[in-house]
Every structure is written in structure tokens, then in C-alpha cells.
Amino acid sequence: MPQPTLKAFAEEKKLADYCRTGTYTRIQGIVPGRVQYYKSLVWNVIDDSLATAFPLTKQLLTQKEWDDCVRLFFSTHYCNAYQVWKMPYEFYTFLAREPHVLKEKYPFLISLLQFEWKEIEMFMMEDRPALEYTNQGHLLIDALVLNPELEIIRLDYPVHIKQPSDILENDKAEYYVLIFRKPDTSDIEFVELSPIFVWLIENIIHNQHSAYRLAQEAANLFGYSQEDLIHHFTIFLSQMQKQKLILGFKK
Amino acid sequence: MEYTGIGFRKDFATSFLEEKNLQPAFIEVAPENWMGIGGYWKKIFKQVTEVLPLTLHGLSLSIGSDDELDWDFLKTLKSFIKEYNVQVYSEHISFSKCNNAHLYDLLPVPFRYEAVKRIATKTRQVQDFLEMPLVLEIVSYYTPIAAEMEEHEFINAIVENSGCELLLDVNNIYVNSFNHHYNPYAFIEKLQLDKVNYIHMAGHEKVADDLIIDTHGQPIIDPVYNLFEHTVQKLSKPVKVLLERDFNIPELNELQTELTRLENICTKHWNYATTHA
Numbered sequence: 220m221p222q223p224t225l226k227a228f229a230e231e232k233k234l235a236d237y238c239r240t241g242t243y244t245r246i247q248g249i250v251p252g253r254v255q256y257y258k259s260l261v262w263n264v265i266d267d268s269l270a271t272a273f274p275l276t277k278q279l280l281t282q283k284e285w286d287d288c289v290r291l292f293f294s295t296h297y298c299n300a301y302q303v304w305k306m307p308y309e310f311y312t313f314l315a316r317e318p319h320v321l322k323e324k325y326p327f328l329i330s331l332l333q334f335e336w337k338e339i340e341m342f343m344m345e346d347r348p349a350l351e352y353t354n355q356g357h358l359l360i361d362a363l364v365l366n367p368e369l370e371i372i373r374l375d376y377p378v379h380i381k382q383p384s385d386i387l388e389n390d391k392a393e394y395y396v397l398i399f400r401k402p403d404t405s406d407i408e409f410v411e412l413s414p415i416f417v418w419l420i421e422n423i424i425h426n427q428h429s430a431y432r433l434a435q436e437a438a439n440l441f442g443y444s445q446e447d448l449i450h451h452f453t454i455f456l457s458q459m460q461k462q463k464l465i466l467g468f469k470k
Numbered sequence: 471m472e473y474t475g476i477g478f479r480k481d482f483a484t485s486f487l488e489e490k491n492l493q494p495a496f497i498e499v500a501p502e503n504w505m506g507i508g509g510y511w512k513k514i515f516k517q518v519t520e521v522l523p524l525t526l527h528g529l530s531l532s533i534g535s536d537d538e539l540d541w542d543f544l545k546t547l548k549s550f551i552k553e554y555n556v557q558v559y560s561e562h563i564s565f566s567k568c569n570n571a572h573l574y575d576l577l578p579v580p581f582r583y584e585a586v587k588r589i590a591t592k593t594r595q596v597q598d599f600l601e602m603p604l605v606l607e608i609v610s611y612y613t614p615i616a617a618e619m620e621e622h623e624f625i626n627a628i629v630e631n632s633g634c635e636l637l638l639d640v641n642n643i644y645v646n647s648f649n650h651h652y653n654p655y656a657f658i659e660k661l662q663l664d665k666v667n668y669i670h671m672a673g674h675e676k677v678a679d680d681l682i683i684d685t686h687g688q689p690i691i692d693p694v695y696n697l698f699e700h701t702v703q704k705l706s707k708p709v710k711v712l713l714e715r716d717f718n719i720p721e722l723n724e725l726q727t728e729l730t731r732l733e734n735i736c737t738k739h740w741n742y743a744t745t746h747a
Contacts, residue, residue, distance in 0.1 A: 227585040228536035230616040234577055235568030246615050248580075253613035256683065257577055264574040297571035301530035301543050302502045306574070346508035368509075405510035 238262075240294040264303065265293050272307035273335045276328070279383040284321060288314070304343060311336045327376030327386045334378045334396075341370065341398050341407050349402075349466055356468025358456045359431040359449065363423050364466045369399035371417055379409055401463050408462060415441065415448075416455055427469065430456055471495035473736040474729045475525065477686075477714040483514050485722055492722040494729060496523040498712050501559075502530050505550045525558040525668070525710065526551065527637075530572065533592050533606065534579035535565035544599055551600065558710065560605035560637045560668055563589065563628065578611035581624035590631035597633065605667045607637035610645040610674075610684035621646070622660040635667035640698045641690065645674050645682045654697055664706050671698055671732060672714040687717035690728055699735050708740040 226247075233246045237254060238261040246254065269289055270277045277285055289310075296313050300306045311332040314322070322328050352364035374394040376386055395412040397420065412420070415437060422433050430452045438445040459465045475496035478486070480503075486492055497518060504515055530543065551559060564576035579585050596604050608625055619627075629636060638661070647654035673688030690698075690713075711732055715725060 225536070225584040226616055227580040227582040227588075230580050231535060231565055231577070232568055234615060235565075235571070235573060238573055238575075238577070239571065248614055248616045250613040253681070256612050256681075257575070261573050261575045261577075268574070297569065298574070299570070299572070301540060301572060302505070303572075303574050304503070306572070342509055343507050343511070344509070345506055346512060400509055405513070 241290075262293075265289060265306070268303055269307055269310055272304075272339055273310075273332060275335055275378075275383055276331055279325065279328075279331070280321070288319075288321060291319075304339070307339065308336055325383075326388055326391065327378055327383070330374045330376040331378045331383055333372065334374060337370070337372055337398055338407050338409075341368070341400050342405070344368070344400075351470045352467030353470050354467050358460065358465075359434075359453060360429055362427045362429055362469035363456070364469055365420070365424060366399055366402060366464050366466055368402070369397060369420075369464065371395055371397050371412065371420065379411060397464070399462075399464055402466070403463065408464075410459075410462070410464075415443075415451075419452065419455070471729065471733050473708060473740070474711045474713065474733040475523075476725065476729065477527070477712060477716065478518060479716065479719070480511065480514075481719050482722060483511075483518070487514070487517060489722055492726050492729070494522065494713075495733075496525060496710065498525040498527050500529050501526045501547055501550055502528065505546055519554050524554050524556050525712070526556050526560065527607075527712075528559065528561045529574075529576075530566055531561045531596070532565045532567040532572075533561055533589050533596070533604075534563060534585060535568055536588060537567055537570055539592055539595055541599075544596065548600055551602070558605055558668055559600065559602060560607055562607045562609050563625070564609045564611075576609055578609070578613070578615055580615050581617040581619045581621055583618070583627075586624065586627040586631060589628050593628070593632035593634045603633070603635045603667070605635045605637045606632075607639050607670065608642055608646075608661075610639070610642040610649075612649060612681065612683070614650070621650075622657055626660070626662055629662050629665050634665075636661065636665045637668045637670060638666045638701060639670035639672070640701055641670070641672040641674055641694050642684060644694045644697055645684050648682050649680070655700060658697070658701055658704065663704055666705055666709060668709055669698070669701065669711045670714055671711060671728075685717060686714045689720075689724070695731065695735070698732070699739070702735055702739045708736065711736060 230246055233244045234257065237243050238258045266289055292310050292313050296309060298306055298309055300309060314332060315329045347367040349367050350364045374396060375391055377390050377394055379396050395417045397410040397412050399408055401408060419433055422428055434445055434448040434452055437443060437448050456465060471494055473495060475498055476492065476494040478497035478499050562576050563579060565579055566573050566576055593604050643654045643657055647657060671690055672686045673690050674682050675685045675688055676682050713728055713732060
């Protein structure tokens, strides 16, 4: 990082560095014993924001593990988000990117952080406009209009269905979770999906094909019986309609 | 209420809408907490701003640091100001980022000429871009750093060189006067009071015999009300007054009691002055 050449900014940098790292370099003209209040105030904002964003992770780690992790993040990472609620995303990606002993102790740690962050992101994200739809239609025959406020994520560990303390190393697999924001309450819902339903939803979104046609395509692509697929698609889509993931039918 | 508003917080948003026993003239929010969001909080925000005027009090501009302005932030802010017809955008004479790393709190700027010059340049850039005055708050601070001038000289130099307006946080002046051993009344006399566009009021916490922290977590104390009344009498024109309460939030009718007391002081002096002008 370039060093400021003017006195004012050189002294500001010393204070900022002290708040971030805890390492004190003499700052000119301070009242003795007062600068640590700034370090505490800054630390409290960071620690509170991360603890609020990642309650499951905080509960999983020991206090020392948590403190060390937060301290490492804040002292070595330059936080880019001007909105403090987005700063936890940088914590999650920092740990995902950097080698860290906690990732060996808790192999599912990154999945857990990803899961917790996605709930915040989905809850806070800007509204997405839905396509025009009608309530009259048939789930299998008509093109469906989905709630646009959804995302499918892939997790390496089943953090969405198991308590962190119950997750084992051999739970590692590919898990697909549909996250969506309910249009009426804005609550966030999670639905675990098998790969065939991931394929179904992605094709409904991107190709606007009817579920019936997609069942035909899936039968050819994956070798399943078309009748079985239609049966399972019907159950799945009815459930999704009840949960407001399906808003209606294309006009 | 004509003059007095409340810092709107998520902590009391639901009860604010349901109970209707807190009746401010306007609300103030930190734009960083409400820009670019949707869902539940967007709905709440729309409900409140449909019926109450909005002022903004920013946190992340970092006008006092050497960093360049964040133009992406300012573009988003400008749209937000337009969307909600915001009349006042205020910020702090402080720094909250350094080397482009956000610190998420307000740190003291050295009372030095190079800082005045940098703040004035950045302030003019913000004002030109937003096409509205930037209202800058005199912050509370617990230690000066590398000062080469008096605090009031520093503030006045910023006002003169930048063309900004002033947010006078009366509680900050009280806190600073206690922590740094000066007379708050005399300090206020030395400011360019015709540049004051906005007043903040809040509570604080004494954490040591010689130190008060500006927590916004307690009711306003009488000496701060007295300083406020003195300030109101000194201003040449009425301005908006805001009650800040960020932590330890009481029942809303207690906040209303504080608002009413502030409003009564404003009305007593400003309405009389208007009537007898």
C-alpha cells in the first residue's frame, strides 16, 4: 500500500492500522489511554456484524477460534463494502480463499458460511420484477411463471439439514438447495433438490417449456420413465405452487 | 411536530408503524443501511417514507481521509436521494476508511491545514455531483491526533473553504467540552452559526471520571437540553432538529417525550421570533 506523505494522513493511517491490527505505532498528540476506545468501537462493529450474520458458525467455533478468525480477517483483509451488512460476504469469501487450520478441523465450515450468507443475501437483495402471469392454467401443460427471487446453490456438506456438530467428513457430497424469498411475507425458504429437479427448474426459467415437454426431454436425456417423471414433477410442482415458488401461468 | 425528527431504526420499525405513538416531523436514516435493498425492509421503508419526509445521514463517505471518493457509492446515493425526494444529506467530519479499507466507525481527523484542504476539495466534488449542499457534522472525539490548530479554527476553515453547511450535534459539543476541558457555550459562539442547517441531539454515557462516550444509548441530559436551548436562540433561522437513539431503545412514548421537549424549545424561540420579526 502507498504510504501517505502528508502528516495528517500518515497519522490517520497509524490510527486506522492500530484499529485493524492492534499493533500500535506512536501517534502524535494523542491523549494517553484514549486511542484504545477507537479500537474497541471498531472491533465491536466488526464482531457484532459477523456474529449476527453467522450465528451457527459462531456457535460451532470456540470463542478463541472465533476471535482469532475475525481478527485475522479484519487485520489482513481490506474491507471493500461500504454497506456494513455486506461485509460478512467478504469474511466468508476470505476464509474460502485463504488456507486456514479451521477448514481442516471443520471441513464443512465454508459450506456453513455460504449457507448462512445466502440467507442474508436473499433476504436483503433488491426486488426482482416477476413476469406477468395468470392464475388460470395447468401445472404440466402451461408455461410456468416462477417467483424471480430464487437461487439454487450447491453445497459440499448438508449444513441445511444437519446441526453443524452432527456433520461428518463422509457427509461430503453434492447437495442442491433452492433458496427463495416468499412474495407475501419476504421470509426465506430452503428446499433441497435432487439433480433432476435442478434441471427442471433451470429449464422452466431459461426455456419457458411446459413441465410435460420437459418430462419428455428428461426421459430421453436421463433414461427415466416418462410416466414416473410426470408423476414426480406433478407432486413437486404442486408443492412449489403452495410455497409460492410458482406464481402462476404465463399470459 | 414542525421541527423535530427521529433517527429511524430497524430495531423499532414495526412498533413505530403499529403503535403510532411516536409522531416525528421527519425521519433520518443512514443511506448505507437502506440503499439497494428489497423485500421486507424495502416495504417497511416505503410505508414510512410515504408519510414522512426523509433526511439522510451518511456513514461511509470518509470525507476526512486521503482516499478518493467512491463514485459508485455516490451514483447510487444520488439515485436514492432522487427516488425519495431527500432534502438534506449530511455526513461527518471524520474518516471511516483508510487505504480504501472500510473501518465502519468514525475516527477523528487531525486538526491540520492539509486535512482542511483535502476535505474542502472532496466536499466540493460531492456537492457538485449531488447538486445539493453537503451538511457536515462536528463529531465527538476522544483524543485529538497531531493537531496544529484549534478545533473551532479547523471547523471554520472547512466551512470557509468548502462551502458546506454545518450539522451541529449539540451532544457532541457537550461531550467534547467535557473530554477536552473547554466551555461548550464559548465553543458554539466561535462557530459560523449562519452555516448551521441541521441539529442533532442524543444521550451519552460517562465511562470514566474524565471520559464520556457518545453512545446514543441514553436519554438526553438536562445540561445538553440547556446547551440546545442556548444554541436555538443563537441561530438566525429555524432548522431541522433530530433525536438520535441507536441503542438501549426505550418504549416509543419515552422517545416522544424527548421529541416534545425539543419541539417545545424550538417553538418557544423560533415561532416567537417569526411572529415578532
